[in-house]
Amino acid sequence: MTRFARLLSLLAAAGLLAGCITTRVPVAGEFPAPVMRPLPYAVGVHYPQSLEDYVHEEKVASGRTWIVSLGEIHVAMFDRLFGGMFARLVRVEELPAGKARGNRLDGILEPLIEDYQFSTPSQTQSKFYEVWIRYRMTLYSPAGKLVTTWPLSAYGKSRSQFAQATDSINDATIVAMRDAAASLAVKFKTEPEVAEWFTSQRGNGTAVDYTEAQHDVDTGNQTRLRHAGRDGRPGAR
Amino acid sequence: MTSQVEQVRQRAASIADGESVVILARRHHSGRETEASFTECIGAALENGEASVDVHPEQAFMDSLFPWFEPRTAPLSADTLPTLLSEPVIAEKLAQTGVRYMVWVDGATEISEGAGSMTCAVSPGGGGCFGFTWWDKNSAYEASVWDLATYEDVGKISAAAQGTSYMPAVIVPIPLIARTQATACKGLADQLKDFLVVEP
Numbered sequence: 001m002t003r004f005a006r007l008l009s010l011l012a013a014a015g016l017l018a019g020c021i022t023t024r025v026p027v028a029g030e031f032p033a034p035v036m037r038p039l040p041y042a043v044g045v046h047y048p049q050s051l052e053d054y055v056h057e058e059k060v061a062s063g064r065t066w067i068v069s070l071g072e073i074h075v076a077m078f079d080r081l082f083g084g085m086f087a088r089l090v091r092v093e094e095l096p097a098g099k100a101r102g103n104r105l106d107g108i109l110e111p112l113i114e115d116y117q118f119s120t121p122s123q124t125q126s127k128f129y130e131v132w133i134r135y136r137m138t139l140y141s142p143a144g145k146l147v148t149t150w151p152l153s154a155y156g157k158s159r160s161q162f163a164q165a166t167d168s169i170n171d172a173t174i175v176a177m178r179d180a181a182a183s184l185a186v187k188f189k190t191e192p193e194v195a196e197w198f199t200s201q202r203g204n205g206t207a208v209d210y211t212e213a214q215h216d217v218d219t220g221n222q223t224r225l226r227h228a229g230r231d232g233r234p235g236a237r
Numbered sequence: 238m239t240s241q242v243e244q245v246r247q248r249a250a251s252i253a254d255g256e257s258v259v260i261l262a263r264r265h266h267s268g269r270e271t272e273a274s275f276t277e278c279i280g281a282a283l284e285n286g287e288a289s290v291d292v293h294p295e296q297a298f299m300d301s302l303f304p305w306f307e308p309r310t311a312p313l314s315a316d317t318l319p320t321l322l323s324e325p326v327i328a329e330k331l332a333q334t335g336v337r338y339m340v341w342v343d344g345a346t347e348i349s350e351g352a353g354s355m356t357c358a359v360s361p362g363g364g365g366c367f368g369f370t371w372w373d374k375n376s377a378y379e380a381s382v383w384d385l386a387t388y389e390d391v392g393k394i395s396a397a398a399q400g401t402s403y404m405p406a407v408i409v410p411i412p413l414i415a416r417t418q419a420t421a422c423k424g425l426a427d428q429l430k431d432f433l434v435v436e437p
Contacts, residue, residue: 032303035330128270157270182304 022065025166027073029174033084034185041198042088044108044142046095047075056116061123068169070116074177078111081181085188095144106201107147108140114151118169121160128157129168131176137184139194148193154180238400238415242424244432246392250384252433256337257291258283259298263343264308271342275378275422279342282426290433293336302330315383315390322388337385338433342425344378346418355406365408375399376417380425382432392432396424 052075056068082089092108115134121127135152156175158168189195252258260280262271273295280292299306305327312321322328351372358364377397384391400415 032300034304035302035327037324037326159270159272178304178307179309182307182310185304186310 020063022067023166025066025068025169025173027068027070027170027173029073029170029177031077031080031178031181033080034181036084036185038087039085039189039198040087041106041201042090042104043082043086044090044092044105045078045082046092046108046110046140047078048110048112051075051112054113054116056118058118060120066118066169068116068118068173070113070173073174074111074113077177077181081185082109085185095140105142106198107142108144110138110140112136112138118172120165127160129160129165129172130157131155131169131172133173133176133180135180139197141197147197148191150191150194152180152183154183238398238417238420240396240398240417240420240424242394242396242428244392244394244428246432248384248387248389248391250338250382250391250433252290252337255335257293257335258338258340258429258433259293259295259334259336260340260342261295261298261306261311263311263341265311265313269345271344271378272346272418275344275346275418276342278419278422279340279380279426279429282422283429286430288430290430291335293334298334298336301334302327315381315388318383318385318388322385331385338391339383339385340429341381341383342378343381344376344421346374346376346421349373349375355404355410357406366406366410367408369403369405371401371403373399373401374415374417376421378421378425380429382429394425394428394432396421396428398424 052071054069054071054074056070057065058068059065079089079091090105092105095108095110112135113133114136115132117132119130121129124130133154135154136149137152138149139147141147154176156172156177156179158171158175161168260276260283262273262276264270276295280295283290284292304310305312305321312318322331349372351370353368353370355366355368355370357366375397376399377395379393379395381393382391383389398417398420400417400420402415403413404410405413
């Protein structure tokens, strides 16, 4: 084989390999606690398995496959956010169907990622990696009855850095998550049905109590609770 | 390369010992974004040399006041500061930072598509490039200075620089880059120092 033919085969092999690359992005970052007066409510937060295990996999035009893991970082972000937004935050591992005593809750929030999309500079002819995340926030009554649900959209971008595509996707995702957290923190009280629900919870005695398997998570003022329902799904009050 | 710097001073401004400024990039535009390297350049220029000014790190400021200075929530005019800072928790956090002036920087450096041509080739015996290309760079930035003690917009400084970069290549390409962003940074930082008359 001549040198030229060897060079051509090397180039062809490199091209094929580039088309087969799989890049994993276990999204990592830090989130600050929100600076606000905590709302005077005891709120449960339920993370569905689909959120905790959320992975986005996409093969882009260049043939490269991206696997972006978003579950763990979202749980950390929502813990931090809700921990600062409410007077008391309780982790509810399974939505309740029955009766319990001990910890009064005013409502249970459940965040869900509905969609995650990203674009690379080569796709948009720009200098940025961009990320869009669509969430669905749901508020349940303490007994697990649906109160309201609303969409939440977030956007983030990160300047393209030479040979650091993984960092850029990570950074754009973190920016989008901060955008979601900022939006939720600032607009939470203005969601009409949310405001109405929490107002109605004050003093009407409908808050459900929880006692089982209580232990602290992450920060001092948060508590993790396990309260098993019959099938782990919301039950009617 | 050409450059120009303009200043509009609406009110007197001065910074005392123990007070600092924070340089914040506007990031709410979808198509462009003020480069972090540009705000870092201004911060470094303010902190060094004669009449230096203490600069609070941008990210630390945004984190310590989260979520009030994110792209989605950041105030767009000084008029909204009284409402934001009427919340004692936010006002207290802001006071802890020691920041007296907030400098919002908006703008970007744009690069035109350019012209000319260059051909590069690699062979088993070696390689090289031949040709000549050039492109224009245009840096345009505006800084708005807000006084956090009086909740007023005390003035604006704009800096623009245009230049052409060249890259001749005879075997090895030699880039001759017009440093428009660095020029705009220096012009803006010098004017900011002049603006924030440092008390003796």
